[in-house]
Amino acid sequence: MTKDKVILKVDNISKQYRLGLVGTGTLSHDLNRWWHRIRGKEDPYLKIGEENDRSKKAKSSYVWALQDVSFEVEKGEVLGIIGKNGAGKSTLLKILSKVTGPTTGEIKSKGRIASLLEVGTGFHGEMTGRENIYLNGAILGMTKKEISSKIEDIIAFSGCERYIDTPVKRYSSGMTVRLAFAVAAFLEPEILVVDEVLAVGDADFQKKAIGKMQDLSKGEGRTVLFVSHNMAAVESLCTRVIMMQNGKLVSNGLPKDIISEYLKDKSFSTQTYKAASVNEAIGNNGIKILEASILPENTSDSVIDVSSKAIFKLQILNQSNFEDLSVGFDLKTIRGEVIFSTGHLISIKKEETITLNCEIPSNFLNNITYQVHVYIHNSNMYKLFENRELLAFDVKDVKRESGYLGKVNGMVRPKLNWNIIN
Numbered sequence: 001m002t003k004d005k006v007i008l009k010v011d012n013i014s015k016q017y018r019l020g021l022v023g024t025g026t027l028s029h030d031l032n033r034w035w036h037r038i039r040g041k042e043d044p045y046l047k048i049g050e051e052n053d054r055s056k057k058a059k060s061s062y063v064w065a066l067q068d069v070s071f072e073v074e075k076g077e078v079l080g081i082i083g084k085n086g087a088g089k090s091t092l093l094k095i096l097s098k099v100t101g102p103t104t105g106e107i108k109s110k111g112r113i114a115s116l117l118e119v120g121t122g123f124h125g126e127m128t129g130r131e132n133i134y135l136n137g138a139i140l141g142m143t144k145k146e147i148s149s150k151i152e153d154i155i156a157f158s159g160c161e162r163y164i165d166t167p168v169k170r171y172s173s174g175m176t177v178r179l180a181f182a183v184a185a186f187l188e189p190e191i192l193v194v195d196e197v198l199a200v201g202d203a204d205f206q207k208k209a210i211g212k213m214q215d216l217s218k219g220e221g222r223t224v225l226f227v228s229h230n231m232a233a234v235e236s237l238c239t240r241v242i243m244m245q246n247g248k249l250v251s252n253g254l255p256k257d258i259i260s261e262y263l264k265d266k267s268f269s270t271q272t273y274k275a276a277s278v279n280e281a282i283g284n285n286g287i288k289i290l291e292a293s294i295l296p297e298n299t300s301d302s303v304i305d306v307s308s309k310a311i312f313k314l315q316i317l318n319q320s321n322f323e324d325l326s327v328g329f330d331l332k333t334i335r336g337e338v339i340f341s342t343g344h345l346i347s348i349k350k351e352e353t354i355t356l357n358c359e360i361p362s363n364f365l366n367n368i369t370y371q372v373h374v375y376i377h378n379s380n381m382y383k384l385f386e387n388r389e390l391l392a393f394d395v396k397d398v399k400r401e402s403g404y405l406g407k408v409n410g411m412v413r414p415k416l417n418w419n420i421i422n
Contacts, residue, residue, distance in 0.1 A: 007109065007190060076221040080238035087244040097113060114192050159178055189222070194213070231259050290316070290317055307399075311360075312372065314329075323347055326381065328377075329374045
């Protein structure tokens with residue numbers, strides 16, 4: 001890369017956490033670190049810790065969320081960052097956005113960085129949408145006059161004109177992300193950092209947002225860092241892609257090449273999941289996923305054939321204070337394109353467990369790889385839990401493959417009725 005064009009340089013960034021605790025978790029560890037630091041010696045706990053592989057049981061209480069990550073970004077580039085859940089993408093973006101600091105390494109950047117890491121980042125719920133625009137602009141170092149000159153464009157792009165003088169605590173997640181993206185994009189940061197939050201918006205807004213990011217990079221020469229599980233969006237938007245795995249940067253190159261490498265990795269094809277215990281279950285303080293699977297109706301078969309029904313099973317433990325929940329999932333292609341969404345309302349008391357089944361009809365799915373993105377909300381549609389890659393599975397066309405008839409195009413292939421009318 002040309003040195004004078006580099007706007008962001010990440011040099012051997014690492015981030016270490018102690019599992020389940022804040023800081024080192026013990027006074028003796030804190031004192032030990034302090035004693036080494038005042039003597040000018042290396043932190044003794046940097047020599048221990050495991051890589052961030054969530055599929056393995058931890059042997060050490062220390063884990064490296066990121067380990068020796070280095071790359072450079074030129075002005076005007078759109079850099080895609082891809083990887084499975086837990087690969088370290090969000091940790092990297094939080095460090096780049098100065099939400100948290102690295103354990104080792106350093107970052108050098110030129111100009112302002114605006115971040116859109118999760119819905120409502122940097123927004124004050126009691127303030128109106130208009131007031132939050134001025135607040136975010138001030139945080140970015142802009143004057144009131146500069147913000148006022150752009151505020152009408154921001155409001156128009158967000159599509160929140162009717163509610164712009166309403167406190168944002170009353171906004172839906174879709175409205176909030178619309179306004180947050182508009183603020184981040186129009187207040188002219190030199191570097192725009194965008195996490196998966198665009199998936200919250202509808203298809204029309206996602207298209208607008210991607211178009212705006214392309215305008216920022218090509219038309220205005222601004223730099224965009226884009227994290228997404230939607231490989232189609234990454235391939236169409238990004239000029240370069242890096243892939244992360246277990247906290248390390250493993251590939252860096254052209255979008256088509258890196259995405260192809262990512263999709264060949266079958267390690268995320270988890271068709272069934274069962275937690276060994278409640279403490280080790282996927283989830284958070286409110287929701288635990290004890291079991292999940294997607295299998296053919298005839299459970300003696302391991303392969304889902306295009307002609308068989310697929311049964312999605314989900315066992316949930318409710319540890320939240322909400323009893324009325326909305327449980328839903330998106331069925332996606334491995335490239336991140338959503339095939340359909342479905343949901344179901346349930347009533348479940350705190351500390352109770354419920355098992356749900358959802359039937360996907362036969363002769364509907366094509367012989368490709370699919371992923372299941374699960375989400376759970378309360379009755380006010382406040383998100384309690386989400387996992388974008390909970391399950392992945394292949395659908396096979398046994399008859400067609402054995403007859404050498406080739407593949408049928410499309411993300412789905414429903415069996416439709418044909419009639420001759422003359």
